Amino acid sequence: MSETNQNLIINLCELLMDQESKTENITLALNAVKSRFLLDKALIYETNLSGDLELKESVPNECRESYEQLSYEKFRYFFGVQETAEFYIIDKSVDHPKIEELLNIFNTTTLYLFPHFNQNQIYSIVIFSISNPTFSDNDMKLLKLAGCLLLKYIMPRMYKTQLFAARKALENVLDNTGIDIYVNDFYTHEILYVNESMARPYGGKEKFMNKKCWEVLFPSLKGECEFCPQKRIIDENGEPTKVYTWDYQRELDGSWFRVFSAAFRWIDGRLAHVVSSADITDNKKNEALIKYLANYDSLTGLPNRRMLVEECERRINHVSKADKGYILFFDIDGFKKINDTFGHDIGDEFLICLGQFFNSLDYLKDAIYRNGGDEFIAVLNGDIGEERLKQLIDKIHERFDLPWILKGHEAKCNVSVGVACYPEDGVTAERLLAKADQAMYEAKRAGGAQYCFGRDIK
Structure with missing residues (x-):
């Protein structure tokens, strides 16, 4: 892509x-x-x-x-x-x-x-x-x-529009709207109305009659649900305010619903609570896909820079300054030549192989991110120790000494590595990433195919 x-x-x-x-x-x-x-x-x-x-x-x-x-x-x-x-x-x-x-x-x-x-x-x-x-x-x-x-x-937005129409003309609510609806007394919680689609999974409308809402929806409870949003839909004078929207997963079958709650006056003047919900199970699946696309690189499948920064900040927020940590910044020496010689398809294949290689190493597994282009970054805990860290980098360089077989082509290149240490090189994700980047460029200026620690930058 x-x-x-x-x-x-x-x-x-x-x-x-x-x-x-x-x-x-x-x-x-x-x-x-x-x-x-x-x-x-x-x-x-x-x-x-x-x-x-x-x-x-x-x-x-x-x-x-x-x-x-x-x-x-x-x-x-x-x-x-x-x-x-x-x-x-x-x-x-x-x-x-x-x-x-x-x-x-x-x-x-x-x-x-x-x-x-x-x-x-x-x-x-x-x-x-x-x-x-x-x-x-x-x-x-x-x-x-x-x-x-x-x-x-x-x-x-479309579902909110439909809810508005239901509030304006409750007498026209039909069982085939495609939206689950029930109405209960605001204070006693006695169910006043339920439509067919809402009632069907629970055994039909008769199961709701003369019952309080939680007795049907959550029969294990003995009183009002803790998450009930009623306090959010009336003002300090007990008058209806605005629609409150929330998502809910039904225990019965695991389906997800977008739920809209509102207070309004029932036909006899009492304050009532209308709850309507639309099945958004497919939406939740799409939201998961969107989240994946936002946080993972589509080519290599590795988490991307967005996720890298969030994870780095999270780790820093949960460690003391006495703890150690390392950021490894990898940049491929000679990647442009692979693209120019064999084409971008081979270049993409190489990046995929690199992601798989980095993720196969014990210390880098689930710790490697694609920063973009031919740059990869690893976030490691300090328990690896500096000696093992150097051994890891040496092992990576040994692999780069061998050719990469890409769809029948042999490609040769190497990698420059910049290392930033927490906390000596910085105590924020931004500072550590910048330091690792500087160290990587120092390794490149020294001829590439080697590594440089942030502390060694003059």
């Missing part, structure tokens, strides 16, 4: 890791995708209460007035003739007036659509517009990933 593509993925992961669906993060992400793929437009729509698609974010912003609202009828033909999918391409290869009309609306030849369907209705959609695209297979994969990440990120 190219560095440009890696940077885009990392950028999107950093922007779309939280659970708040921030407009500024969405706009920055749309800008990043637009710039990478030279798109004409990047837009996000969500269905409003009238059933129309309302524009929420757009890049460039000046196109907002032209595309502020679209009728779902504009898309009905296209979505109506295909099976529900995560990704659609609309272009002139389909000769139909409705397709031509949709392309003319966006003044383009090609649209890439990422819709979110719920019970055959579209709730939100990410749209990328471009004229005469020339994408490679890898470009298409990356574009699909970007669209899906954006769509997943805006889903919590």
Whole structure:
């Protein structure tokens, strides 16, 4: 994967890791995708209460007035003739007036659509517009990933919109909304209402009648749940405030839900607590993937610099100044020549082999990180001792004295190593990494294929 593509993925992961669906993060992400793929437009729509698609974010912003609202009828033909999918391409290869009309609306030849369907209705959609695209297979994969990440990120906002509608018209709540809902008395916790999807895993609606919420959901408890968010949804006068959102894993089957709690007045005037939840089990899996992409190098599978800094800071925060520690900074001597001689595919293969080699060494296993390019960094506890540390570096140099067999090619190179010691070279991650970097460059200036301690830098 190219560095440009890696940077885009990392950028999107950093922007779309939280659970708040921030407009500024969405706009920055749309800008990043637009710039990478030279798109004409990047837009996000969500269905409003009238059933129309309302524009929420757009890049460039000046196109907002032209595309502020679209009728779902504009898309009905296209979505109506295909099976529900995560990704659609609309272009002139389909000769139909409705397709031509949709392309003319966006003044383009090609649209890439990422819709979110719920019970055959579209709730939100990410749209990328471009004229005469020339994408490679890898470009298409990356574009699909970007669209899906954006769509997943805006889903919590969509669910909040649905909750708002339920609060405004509770009498219209249906059992087939796709959202689990129950309502209980705010003070006695007696269940007042439960919908079918909420009740089904617990044996049906009759199991909830004349019961307090915890008696059904957590039968082992004898009273109110400690994590109940009721105090967060009323003010000091006991009046409803705002919706509180939290995630919950159901003990029954391990499924994850995005839960929305709110206080409101029941039909008889009493204060009630409505709890609605949407299954986000898939989201949690995607969040884990996003976290992995943000913290691990996609080529070697090693933890990246982001994780390195966090881990280094964590270790420093949990040791006393009497403890020892080492940062080893590895930089490959002659890596550019491998790329220039054999090509970048062989260069990537070499980096993968290097990651596997470093991780196979006893002291470096689970302690090695890819800093970027041909740089690797290890964080070691002081119990290795300086003599064993030198023996380890000598062993690494011995391996580099041998050729590397890469897809039938023999490559020769070596490695320069800089060593920073905690606490003598620094007591912060930033200082230690900088010192190890300086020591590594000192080793390179001395001819490479050797090591240098931070204390030896003049």
